[in-house]
Amino acid sequence: MEGKQRDNWSSRIGFIFxxxxxxxGLGNIWRFxxxxxxxxxxxxxxxxxxxxxxxxxxxxxxxxxxxxxTQLAAVGAYKKLDKRFTFAGVIGVLSAFLIMGFYPVVGGxxxxxxxxxxxxxxxxxxLIADAxxxxxxSSYEPLLWMLLYMAINIYIVAKGVTSGIEKAGKILMPTxxxxxxxxxxxxxxxxxxxxxxxxxxxxxxxxxxxxxxLAALGQQFFSLSLGMGCMITYGSYIxxxxxxxxxxxxxxxxxxxxxxxxxxAIIPALFAFGLEVNQGPGLVFIVVPQIFAGMGALGPxxxxxxxxxxxxxxxxxxxxxLEVVVAYLIDxxxxxxxxxVAVTGLVMxxxxxxxxxxxxxxxxxxxxxxxxxxxxxxxxDKIFLAIGGLxxxxxxxxxxxxxxxxDELTNGGTLEFGLFNVWYTLIKxxxxxxxxxxxxxxxxxxxx
Ligand code: PFF
Numbered sequence: 307m308e309g310k311q312r313d314n315w316s317s318r319i320g321f322i323f324x325x326x327x328x329x330x331g332l333g334n335i336w337r338f339x340x341x342x343x344x345x346x347x348x349x350x351x352x353x354x355x356x357x358x359x360x361x362x363x364x365x366x367x368x369x370x371x372x373x374x375x376t377q378l379a380a381v382g383a384y385k386k387l388d389k390r391f392t393f394a395g396v397i398g399v400l401s402a403f404l405i406m407g408f409y410p411v412v413g414g415x416x417x418x419x420x421x422x423x424x425x426x427x428x429x430x431x432x433l434i435a436d437a438x439x440x441x442x443x444s445s446y447e448p449l450l451w452m453l454l455y456m457a458i459n460i461y462i463v464a465k466g467v468t469s470g471i472e473k474a475g476k477i478l479m480p481t482x483x484x485x486x487x488x489x490x491x492x493x494x495x496x497x498x499x500x501x502x503x504x505x506x507x508x509x510x511x512x513x514x515x516x517x518x519x520l521a522a523l524g525q526q527f528f529s530l531s532l533g534m535g536c537m538i539t540y541g542s543y544i545x546x547x548x549x550x551x552x553x554x555x556x557x558x559x560x561x562x563x564x565x566x567x568x569x570x571a572i573i574p575a576l577f578a579f580g581l582e583v584n585q586g587p588g589l590v591f592i593v594v595p596q597i598f599a600g601m602g603a604l605g606p607x608x609x610x611x612x613x614x615x616x617x618x619x620x621x622x623x624x625x626x627x628l629e630v631v632v633a634y635l636i637d638x639x640x641x642x643x644x645x646x647v648a649v650t651g652l653v654m655x656x657x658x659x660x661x662x663x664x665x666x667x668x669x670x671x672x673x674x675x676x677x678x679x680x681x682x683x684x685x686x687d688k689i690f691l692a693i694g695g696l697x698x699x700x701x702x703x704x705x706x707x708x709x710x711x712x713d714e715l716t717n718g719g720t721l722e723f724g725l726f727n728v729w730y731t732l733i734k735x736x737x738x739x740x741x742x743x744x745x746x747x748x749x750x751x752x753x754x
Contacts, residue, residue, distance in 0.1 A: 314543050316468045323475035329561040331623030333529035338565040339572045340589040346513030347506050353522045362526045364732045366554040368702045371714040373541025379633035380535025394697040398535030401690040402630040407657035407682040414452030416617040423609035428599040435592045443666020460651040463628045478618045485615040493575040502574030520748025524687040533694030539633045696741045703734030
């Protein structure tokens with residue numbers, strides 16, 4: 307690729323929206339609130355924040371640095387710097403495939419729920435849970451929504467970095483924020499919402515186990531789009547003038563705020579309506595419509611707004627997942643963008659079909675004893691991303707020259723990065739040790 311002009315983000319704000327768009331997704335809105343609810347409310351949030359500051363933010367800075375330095379997507383970037391680490395990039399591409407084996411299914415549900423908000427879903431509060439169960443376990447209905455969702459992804463990524471991904475992020479991200487703030491305000495002003503806020507912000511450390519730490523670790527990698535080369539790929543499109551640490555901090559702050567905002571939007575309302583907290587992955591799709599069902603004529607509209615926000619958040623993330631693989635095929639296999647998108651999109655669609663069907667229509671679709679859908683979810687979140695995060699930290703801390711990293715993070719010495727040594731120590735020692743410890747204790751906890 308050297309010598310050839312690489313497609314770059316056209317503006318700073320475009321890059322921030324695209325990267326924040328990748329980070330903010332189903333992880334923040336669909337998964338974070340139920341993890342927090344199941345793991346002791348703010349006790350989980352506290353551990354999560356600790357990991358984000360100590361691990362995620364630093365790994366993001368490292369990924370941006372590697373991407374921008376090499377001007378290549380994950381596999382090529384590792385290969386260029388140290389051939390022995392090419393496999394780390396390959397693991398990342400594999401993770402992108404695996405996440406895209408279930409993510410579009412949930413993305414499809416979100417799109418479906420925009421329409422369902424108006425077609426009777428909210429008319430009987432008591433039937434909403436059954437309706438969700440019936441919907442996700444049926445055969446072709448979720449498939450059609452997933453296909454529609456995939457088609458939008460393919461269309462955007464085929465258009466390329468600036469005119470597709472960047473433009474989508476610029477429009478969709480601010481829309482999402484406005485919609486979310488609206489829903490959160492509605493939720494906390496309901497009668498009885500205070501109990502939910504108390505539940506959310508009063509830490510219950512008795513619920514914390516080794517598994518909680520593992521869940522928080524996996525969640526922060528997933529939520530910040532780390533450990534699989536996504537931010538290496540996006541970093542490769544960042545202009546040489548940008549301050550990488552500052553941008554990483556902004557994106558991390560946005561991502562974390564949305565996760566907490568999502569919990570504030572969902573959990574107090576749960577309490578206000580006297581609903582069950584432990585709904586697991588059904589939380590958003592069961593509880594949120596129930597909340598809106600109690601709101602009279604405005605209900606369907608607010609519900610649709612909520613699911614538009616969810617679909618938007620999912621979309622800006624899944625286009626980044628698709629882009630990881632597409633950028634690899636363009637950089638390393640010299641494929642044309644359109645062909646790369648077509649092939650990748652097709653494989654991901656097939657995987658998503660299988661995982662959607664594994665939820666009910668074909669329960670025998672199992673891998674290692676769990677439904678294909680859950681398998682793709684668990685293996686990426688709890689295993690692949692943590693390994694990817696560990697590898698990037700080890701690579702940057704132990705195999706790259708310290709001066710090279712300093713050069714990249716200070717834009718050749720023209721910028722201040724006063725905390726460089728703190729960052730370097732964290733990446734070299736703290737991050738690898740923390741990941742290893744959490745993984746070991748988490749696995750022990752799961753086995754007990
Ligand atoms: N960060 C996204 C979310 O929270 O939903 C998911 C994701 C996107 C994970 C891109 C990994 C990735 F590379």
